[in-house]
Amino acid sequence: MDPVIVVGAGPVGLALALALARHSVPTIVLDEGPGKEEPRLARTAVLREDTAAFVERLAGHSFGDLESGARWTSWRSLRRKQVMRELSFGDEAPAPLHLPQHVLTGALREAIAGERLVKVATESKVDSLEQDASGLTAHTRGPKGTWWRGSYLVGCDGSRSTVRKLLDIRFPGRTAVERHAVAALRTELPWPGEALLHRMPPWRGGAAEVTGRPLAGGVWRLDWLLPPRGELVTPDALVLRIRETLAGWCGGPTPPYELLDTGVHTVHHRLARRWRVGRAFLAGDAAHLLGALGTQGLDEGLRDADNLAWKLALAWHHGHRDPLLDSYQAERRAGVAARLRAADQSLPVLRGGKGLRSYVPGSARGHDALLTDGHVGRGPLGMPSSYAQSPLAPAPSESETAVGTEVGAPVADVRVTAPDGSFVQLRERLGLGHLLVVLVAPGTVVWERRHWVTAGIMPRLAAAVTALPHPAELLVAESYPGAPAHSVLLIRPDGHLVTALSGVRPAELYAAAEAAVGGAAAPGSGRGGDDTEQGEHAVRAGGAGSAAGVRAARPSK
Incomplete structure (x- = not known):
């Protein structure tokens, strides 16, 4: 199986390559530039709690500990001389992470330097792209110009994306x-x-x-x-x-x-008409531009990478399946479109000097609250997208139970007991290629795992998890916000809640897991690489490590 080609070595492209590597998928990153970042302190990014956790997992350290990264202690909104709103950040309301973009990019590059499944080709600008039934072929010009063969390709090459132009995708806005x-x-x-x-x-x-x-x-x-x-x-x-x-x-x-x-x-506000054409995809600024009223385009681009990585990995390892790959555009484009719509509807009210603004009661305080939400990651302008209407959402079930997280939204980062008995944060188990099943079992924290792992409903739940149509990891939480005891949560590899069930319901859990991964693989699609060793071979055979592999990738004319 050929590697995935990522075009563009900005934060989104590098994060996607690292995320694919965590799923044991080999990647070739085509970098138009020399592989260095110009330090610019006036070019920064604000990352919400879940996207900050995503890139910190990939980079292997906390950005808040770096010299140039900072988590705010609070937020203050003023109008003239009056304080309109104050927010304090803490465990209940985590602070956004603010850091220079070159620091983020540099840390991701450093992580890639030690990742054997990712190869970076600098000074390689894509100028042509061809697709066929089994993959794609891209040509790059420059000192290292050649042909590259890949199973899939993702354009993360910015607002003036060459990949988007080669795919003939409109970019209105x-x-x-x-x-x-x-x-x-x-x-x-x-x-x-x-x-x-x-x-x-x-x-x-x-x-x-x-x-x-x-x-x-x-x-x-x-x-x-x-x-x-x-x-x-x-x-x-x-x-x-x-x-x-x-x-x-x-x-x-x-x-x-x-x-x-x-x-x-x-x-600028722009949204690509399509985010997928066959085996080629768009992500980050190549797919969308936003940023008015405090919203953050890079934050959304990293959500693209997190959403797409596990889906490409599942298709790469277990066979091509269109419903799963189509869900990337359905989920992410809808989420970004909703944010752009909210900003476009708010701009005339917030920026207009007269008209509607002068007739809205309490408008000043309401406007400041709306702007604050955009800056700190809340409300329609700032909160993470929910995929409740996703094509991957399971059918309604009478066994569902309400918890503090809406179906389709990112889960809360609670402490859980891992299969080896250690205590970890839930987000630490994300992005590893499998589904997560979390049992909410109050009282387990006071007992050693060996005392309860074979008691009560655990054996039945463990058997149900083993029988799921996709690998899953069983975790146990002392509590989860709003969840009754013995609730069972099914979570996607990118941390979004699939469903919450009341008790052990093997049939409903199986159906939800099957829906979450897009159903069965397409007949005759075969399997890709099943382990890291095969993935490394794919990089060597089709990418920077093998001149013969590169020459063989050139299509016949």
């Missing part, structure tokens, strides 16, 4: 929805570690809106909302904005600061 002047600087502000949104600041020359997001080491990223058109941001004008903003926040003269980086960030 709106240009320059918002513009922001951006500065990264080191200084001391009255709110260390606290992010803030200040609308209509009272000082002379203040922008309509300014956002301050802390990084580690006393560094801040400041964003000033600019008029949609016009207003050239000169260096002098930006320095004036910095001085006035810092003085206004500190209530006196401008405090000392060190300007580290600047830029202008223009937000």
